[in-house]
Structures are given as C-alpha cells and as structure tokens.
Amino acid sequence: MFFFNNLGFSQSKFVIQNKKETVKIPFKLINNIIIIPVEINGIELSFLVDTGVNKSIIFNFLNISDSLQIKNTETFFLRGLGEGEAIKALKSKGNILKIGDAINVDQELFAVYNPNLNFAPRLGIPLNGIIGYDLFKDFVVEINYTSKYIRLTNPSSYTYKNCNSCETLEMEFYKNKPYIYSNIVIKEKQIPVKLLIDSGGSDSLWLFEEDSLGIHPGNLYFEDFLGHGLTGSVYGKRSKIKGFSINHFNFNMVNVSFPHPESLIYVRQHKERNGSIAGNILKRFNLIINYPDGTITFKKNRHFYDPFSYNKSGIELEQDGLRLVKQKDYDYKNTDDFLGEYHQGSKTTVVLGTKYKMELKPVYSIVELRKDSPADNVGLMVGDVILTINGKSTDKYDLQEISHMFYEKQGERIKLEVERNGVELTFVFYLEDVFEQ
Template sequence: MIKQNTLFLLLLLISFFCFSQSSFNIPRSTSDKIKFKLIDNLIVLPVEVNGFELSFLLDSGVSKPILFNIGNHADSLKINNAETIYLRGLGGDGSIEALRSKQNLFKVGNAINVNQDIYVVFDSTINFAPRLGIPIHGIIGYDIFKDFIVEVNYSRKFIKLHKPLAYEYKECKKCEVFDLTLHNNKPYIDANVEINSKNIPVKLLIDSGGSDALWLFEDADNGVYPVGEKYFNDYLGKGLSGSVYGKRSKVTSFSLNSFKLENVNVAFPDSTSISFARKFKERSGSISGELLKRFNIIMDYTNQKVILKKNSNFGMPFHYNKSGIVLEQDGIRIVKELDNTSIVGFPNDKDSNNTTLVFNTSYKYSLKPAFRIVELRKDSPAELAGLHLGDVVISINNKHADDLSLQEINSMFRADHGKQIKMKVDRNGVILTFRFILQNLY
C-alpha cells in the first residue's frame, strides 16, 4: 500500500511538473488540427486566454505573445502578476509600454499551456482590426512553434500541431527541405533574388505576420535596391512601433532552391522603420504571407529545418494595390434599407370580380461598417481623381460598400491595369462620385 501511494505521488509530481513549465501540451493525443481564416494573407486563429476566446494572428516573426485591443475585456481576462516593460517592433515611433503578465492559461485548439507569459498593450492605437476588417486581439508565434512541429496548410486553411517525439516524416518527392536558422527565437531561411540581372543570396525572416510577398533591406554594395525608376513610394503597413513606409517594386525572380517565382512583388522599407530589425546583421529582409501562401509548410524548430511543397496558389500572379487607397474600418454608418414590400388585395365594391392591389413598402435602419480612407498615395489615380483622406466609401462600381468585406474592396484595387473604378463617397455629409483608372507603375 505504501509503495502504491508513493508511485501515485511520484506520477502526480511528474504530471504537475510537466504542465507547470511554460510550454504547450496536447493531452491524450499526439497532434491537433485547427482551422484558420486567411485574411489579407494573414493566418487568424481562435485562441482562448484564461477561458476567454479571442482572435490571434499566427506570426512566426514574433518571439513574445502580445495581447492588445481588449477594451473592457481586461477584467474578464484576469490579467495578473504583471510588471511594466517596453516593446519595440517595426515602425519609427519608438518603444511602447506593455505589462508582462505571468501564469496565464492559453488554449490553441486542444493544445494547452497553463503557465503562459503574455505582454499586454493597452495603447488603443495598437489595433490591427481596422485594417483587416475583423477583430484581432493578439499575436502569437514562437511559443507555438517551439513546442510542436507545425504543419501550415495554406491551400486548405488549417494548421496541424504535432508532438515532436511522436512525429514521423513522410516521403515527399515534391518537397524541398531547408535549414532553419533561429536567432532570438525567430526563423530565417536562405534564398536568392535576381535584381538587374544579378543573382543575390539573401537571408530572410520567415514572417507569417506580414501580408506582403517580400521585403528587402536596401544594400547598394550587394545590389539590393530598386533599379532605375521602376518603383514608387507607398505605405507598406502598420508595425508594433508605428506605420511603415518605403518603396514598392518587383524583382525579376525569387528562388528557394528549385522553387522559382518570377516578377515577384518586393518592398524596400525605409531605414527608420527597420532600425530595430537590422540589429541582426545577417538579415536581408523577410518572406511573408503573399509568398508563403504559395506553399504548404512544415516548421520544425526542434531539428531546425523547414519543408516546403508547392500548392495550388503557386502559379498565381503577384498583384498590388494600384489605386493608392488604404481603407480602414472606422466605426459604423446608419443605413436606410428596404425592409419588405407586401401586396395586399381588396375586393372592388362595384365589381366583386375585381381586386384593388395596394403596395405596402416599409424601411428599416441598420448599422453597417464604415470604410474610411486613411492613407492616400501621392499622385496615385485616386488622389488625382480628387479623393481625400477621411472620405467614407458608399459604393464601388455600383456595389454598396455595406455588402462587401474590407478584403473584397481591397481586391478591387488590385484588379488589372486599365480597370475603371467608380467610387461614391461621403465627405462631411456630402455625397460625391469619382472615377479613375487603375494603372501599373512598373
């Protein structure tokens, strides 16, 4: 009896020790499959934080889980054991204040961590939801990738988490295996770009939290820079430390061993926005969602390798926003809509065989998202047509903005060269109509 009790206590202590470490585990299973949404090339996952379900970006480029845009949910999330720290990311606005909270319960699918650190940002300006059109409450990356072999299936929109010790690699003749360099808990891969007929080796951060295809850091000595006049200045995105601006262009080709893509979109962020990122001297830039989604990927931090296989997205052409407009979901609009039209028949007193038809029309008022212009590229088709910052979109090409998602609107701006765009906007209560033609700039 004493031996049995001792064994039970030993097993209990081992179990407690395993779950008390800052790591994820999948109880009673060796793997778990989780569906995700692909929004603007970004992976959006459901994540439970202390029992409260939120939406997180799966971002392989972050080493710390970050929580933001929680508003009045702070009390429900039971953020405790907190200390003040400062975080720094892309953008030129410097560091931001955050609280480091310990011993949080995280659940991603069936994977559980009962002792997760998280960095909570209460600054309301750190909010990616308006640019994506759906609620986003946080970012998680390294903490998932370090504990599992992570299969990312972009074509079928799921990730699968595998326990490393139980995972068996399958033979894959169409796959390519690459060495993975881990620096400060972030993954890097070696690739090649062709610029101005020169083949240039580059080391790139694998950044699933970026929506562009390729970012390169300008390096004139190595030939990494936009050639001639084949580029334009543009807004590139929003980082943790502010907005990022730079130049957009194309590289002749991009290669990962035998995988080769041509006429690939590239952005060259300005030096101010990436000063923190360039502290890793070997880094040449990033490979992000627009490129990553063309592969199904197996990330194996344990063995420091990544496996890529082409999927159905591989042959898709690379498009960019030709309008010059960046929209943000900014509050709501009150919209008057037709509720229903009913037909009521009344017998005609003079002739019982005749019926008078009465059309009964009613309206209802609905709350719809408001899409506002928040960035407008100088000398772009939209700016030259007369559109202004702050204009609220009413319709595009005779389609009500209320019936479209932000992603659907943005896809219209990526249409082919020569496509006409007709926009109706609300400017301080005045309804105005503008027309412009989408134009290639390189």
C-alpha cells in the same frame, strides 16, 4: 510585422490533451495572414499567427486585468517595426492559453493598452493579439494554406510522408526567430540572401537596401505605405525583382518592398539579415515547420502560380465604425399590398408587401492615399467615406472584397461615391500599373 528584442523566455510548454497527440485548427486567411481562435483564461479571442515574433501579446482591452484575470504583472517597453517610440506593456505570467486541444497553463503574455495599436480596422475583423515562437517551439506545425488549417503535432509522434516534390531547408534562429537562405535576382545578378520567415506580413518580400550587395530597387519604384508595425506605420519603396528562388522553386517578376531605414532601427540588430519572406510567398506553399529539428518543408499548392499584383489605386481603407443603412424587409408581409413573386430553383416566394428596416453596416474610410496615384490625381482625400463602388453600395461587401478590386488589371475603371464633410461626391479613375507603363 512585429519585432521584440531583449526579452526573457519562460520554460512554459504547450501540451496536447488528446490520445492522438495532434490537433487541427481552422484559420481565416485575411490579406495573406493567418487568424486563429485562441482562448486565454477562459475568454475566446482572435490571434495573428506570426513566425516573426518571439513573444505573445494581447492588446486593446478595456479593464483587461478584470476580464482576462491577468495578474502578476510588471512593466516593459516593447520596440518593433515603425517610426514611433517604444510602447508600454505589462508582462504577465501564469496565464492559461488554449488553442484547440493544445493548452499551456503557465503562459507569459505582454498586455498592451495603447489605443492607437489597433489592427482590426485594417483587417475588417476583430484581432486581439499575436502569437509566434510560444506556439511553434513545442510542435511540428503544418500550415495548409489551401484548406486553411494549422495542425499541431507532438514531435515524437510526427511522421513525415514521402514527398519528391517538396523542398526541406534548415532554419537558423536569431532571438528565437526563424531564417532561411534563398536567392534573389536583381538586374541579371543572382544574390544569396538570409531572410526571416514572416507569416505575420502580408507582402511578398521585404528587402533591406544594401548597395554593396546590389540589393536596391533601381529606378522603377514608387513610394508607398507598407503597413503597420508595433511602434508605428512603415513606409518605403515598392518595386519588382526579376527572380526569387527557394532551392528549386522559382518565381519571376516578384513584388518586393524596400522599407525606409528609419523603420528598421531595431530590426537591423541582426546584421546578417537581408529581409523577410512574407505571406504572399508563403501562401503559395503548404508548410511543415519543425522548430525542434530546425527545418521547414515547402510543398507548392494551387496558389503557386497566382500572379503578383499591387494595389493600383493608391487607396488604403479601414473599417471606421458602423452606420445605419435603410433596406427593404422582404420578411414583412401585408395581404393588402401584393407586389408579385420571384422564383428560386423549384421554390416560389410570394412577396405580399415590403417594409423598410434599418441595419448597422460597416463604414469604410480612406486612411492612406499614395501621392500621384490614380485616386490622388482625381481629388480623393484621406478621410473620405466610400458609399458605393462601381454603382453598388459598399454595405454589400466586406473590407477585403473592396480592397481586392484595387488589385485588378491595368486600365480597370473604378467609380466611387464618397461622403466628405456631409457632402456626397463622385470620382472616376482608372487603375494604373507602374510596372506596365
């Protein structure tokens, strides 16, 4: 979801420090995007892997120059997706960046201090930065969405395996970002499109409206929050298109978003671009991305036939701090207060007594609410803190588990207990699929 432009490139390079000239890095897949561990100047952080960016950035650190020893800086202003203004960043050279056994001892970074640029609450896990071109330019990169790992290999040591079911496409590059040609079908019309490969986006497809080409959402769509860009929130239309294909790989009734033009001012500098292929399509394949040769190989995996679903509630959540939750402590034993026993497999645990303990648990708040959505229509509001969902306390779930409940089938009943200005309220609504009405 990020876009940098008109920034210079250093000649720094990653080197793999082992004899096999390859390294395997596990990742977390959150909302269809890839999060990997990255070490910068000896400090371990979490980075988003985003083929849609051409520079590495870190953000939201207090005393960042001291903790990461970031020096040799100069001021830059970065622009990207979103409706806001350019943000201030410090460009720093000579940083040591390590990913597994791959190391770059002269990494250029852009450090952003803007406190509003914080993606961790929307993901539910810490996120300290983004890396794209700087990682991909030196390696053949395998992304295995099934087993959740990335493998980096020196191009001179990489051997392709025979794969009759794979599709290999040539990539074109614009400002060091990869593009491929594919086809969409809108109202029975097949349209060739040039799309950015965007592993940092969680949607399926983004398309830029162009009436002369027949690229538009038609009459069946709804306005929605699409995500966060570098310079602000992105809003647009959510719809479906009849078909999408990457060579011989075909999808039917695919989710598509049409971002509003005001969010795309800097993105549309590449006039030939028609949109993006994002994580909800990419995760259906295991990929081999070879920047040095300019190719990408697709091999479908077990996610290929996963249904395309939308958030049918209208609610967008974020993790909004922590709260103290009172819970029973079954580790506490009091021989004077026998309560009983419970069985687990071949083991029997005798509970002699209980005592309550207080634990810090995440708070989940509504931060976006789609107008005329099921949640909006029953009176839920931005700022409401969700206490329980379908009768179960939200401290039993992580953010992704709660959000996925809003993607269930048409007609699913959702009961929420929320706190609003110190008052507890209960709301019941049913999920609605706009495209099945």
